[in-house]
Amino acid sequence: MKKVCTVLMLIFSLLPSKSFSQVSSDKYEVELDKLIAKEYPKYYNSLKTILGKFQEHLISNKVLKNSEYSSYVRLLKQIQSNNNEKLNITYNIDDFISRIKSGDIEKIIMNNLKSLNISESKNALFQVKLTELMKRKKKLNRSDIAKVFLDTYEENDYELPMVKLKLFKFLDPNTNDVIYIFAGKPNQK
Template sequence: MTSNQYGVEIDKLLQNKNPDYHNGLKNILSDYQQELISKGIIPDGTYQSYAGLLKQISTEEKPELSIAYDLKESLEGLGNGISKIMPSIESSLIAKNYLNPDNSKDFIFNQKISELVQNGQEMDRSIFARTLLEVYDEKDFELPLVKLKFFRFLDPKSDFIVYSYIGRPNPK
């Protein structure tokens, strides 16, 4: 079982180095979650609700999500909180110690996406949802940056593009 010590340590660093951003992010995530609940997209804020929605997305072509909350605009109002800690000496040390298959679910997630792409799999929302479910568990969804990844994936108004390191380019 892979731990998510990398995610935990990055969250601690963000909380210590930029508490205003961290608290603002948590408030935005809470507001977005309330929007999902009020629209009946999820019944409550439990991991089981998120997992159920991801399972639905992984099996349906495109579930209808009518979300009025503007996640992108709210995040832009916070400023660049992550860029204040990345790259930094502290984040580099955390990456050196924990950005590996034993301590980072982000690493495992990117590795799985990379393998799918390298094996010729065309990426779509259902595959992305299945991979999120496969990698992240209930404890991970308590981390704001993991929850943010999930909410950005859900947001129908977002032009958020998911970037993933998939290895060196193949000359073919």
């Protein structure tokens, strides 16, 4: 799974940021979702099961009120206003994600990249917004990332497993994943 995220982030970072400045569609994410479901249904179904269990954990621990979009928005706004917000999460999503075999998902994505509408990618827009923030602030915190989630994704986006996974990994204090963003070329000085 880390390879999949890394591959996607590298692809997004290589694309020019101006092409994503007016993205209002999640067409790429929908196409990617359908592609993974079709080409690797066992992984896709396992991922959806894990995400459902994590969501249930968030609800039972009162991190989320329910599974509605408004609960996610409320939580992200809460994190945005309080960078040090402590969440009652004991379910380690990485433990469960690492148990499912991702197989050749990277190859499937790379082989189908030309047919996917990457110019209409909210994931790429998410990366661009993080990069722009990083250029201005030099250091990102949880509050900044919560704001980018709120500014980028809409209600229907949170139903897509790859978007939900990104959000859950952000929320999970137990995750070991690194958020990869393209921050520009290193300064030679």
